[in-house]
Amino acid sequence: MNRSLIVAANWKMNGNLTLIKEMTTALSVVSLSQDTRVIICPSFPYLAAFSHAQEVKQLDARISLGCQNVSEHENGAYTGEVSTDMLQELNVDYVIIGHSERRSLYKETSTLVAHKVKRALDAGLSPILCIGESEQERETQQTEVVLASQLQPVIDEIGIEKFKEVVIAYEPVWAIGTGKTASPELAQETHQYIRQFIANIDQQIAEKISILYGGSVNATNCQQLFSQSDIDGGLIGGASLKVDEFTKICSAV
Numbered sequence: 001m002n003r004s005l006i007v008a009a010n011w012k013m014n015g016n017l018t019l020i021k022e023m024t025t026a027l028s029v030v031s032l033s034q035d036t037r038v039i040i041c042p043s044f045p046y047l048a049a050f051s052h053a054q055e056v057k058q059l060d061a062r063i064s065l066g067c068q069n070v071s072e073h074e075n076g077a078y079t080g081e082v083s084t085d086m087l088q089e090l091n092v093d094y095v096i097i098g099h100s101e102r103r104s105l106y107k108e109t110s111t112l113v114a115h116k117v118k119r120a121l122d123a124g125l126s127p128i129l130c131i132g133e134s135e136q137e138r139e140t141q142q143t144e145v146v147l148a149s150q151l152q153p154v155i156d157e158i159g160i161e162k163f164k165e166v167v168i169a170y171e172p173v174w175a176i177g178t179g180k181t182a183s184p185e186l187a188q189e190t191h192q193y194i195r196q197f198i199a200n201i202d203q204q205i206a207e208k209i210s211i212l213y214g215g216s217v218n219a220t221n222c223q224q225l226f227s228q229s230d231i232d233g234g235l236i237g238g239a240s241l242k243v244d245e246f247t248k249i250c251s252a253v
């Protein structure tokens with residue numbers, strides 16, 4: 001099977017140069033298992049600082065830089081937007097796309113998300129595609145319909161062959177920043193559904209794709225989540241801002 005195990009840090013609109021320095025110092029001595037990849041996704045202004053620190057500290061090649069959003073356009077008159085070319089100049093390899101905060105606060109639709117995924121892939125960046133249901137959708141048994149409606153437009157846009165280059169992050173919206181982690185069993189059940197949804201189109205791709213869990217993951221609950229057969233790591237928000245806690249999560253995967 002051999003799927004990559006990934007721990008990605010989503011700093012959101014937090015962090016500063018001090019945190020970059022502390023995190024890169026800690027990561028330069030962290031012990032990672034062979035198949036593990038660590039991705040740090042700071043805000044745009046800090047990408048250059050991380051990239052520079054990465055060179056200076058000669059971080060393990062398994063530690064990469066990611067960002068939290070990207071424009072769906074190649075370049076041009078789009079004030080406030082950031083292009084894939086700019087990200088590549090700063091050694092960014094991954095980009096979080098369709099985070100629930102982008103979908104709800106900035107009204108990003110699944111169609112826009114699909115365009116962004118295509119743009120990232122066309123430029124050689126790896127998308128971390130976020131999907132997840134709200135509390136109300138879970139309570140009204142809409143979870144599977146919602147997840148399918150977030151996955152299908154992306155598959156339609158890029159085709160299943162390209163989809164194998166996507167990393168999926170399943171993040172139930174009710175678990176993000178709330179301390180209410182999905183139980184390992186519930187997370188596993190949902191990850192299994194996601195993998196089966198892809199397997200219905202292409203079994204081999206489904207087996208290879210990494211599906212991360214996100215939503216109040218911390219150093220205490222990560223081990224149980226990561227030991228589930230369809231959970232291939234995590235997308236970590238709050239806990240990724242604490243150097244000790246985050247490096248513990250990296251070592252646990």
Ligand code: PGA
Pocket residue numbers: 010171175176177178179214215216217235236237238239
């Ligand atoms: P959290 O955030 O770990 O703080 O819940 C996860 C995320 O939003 O990616």
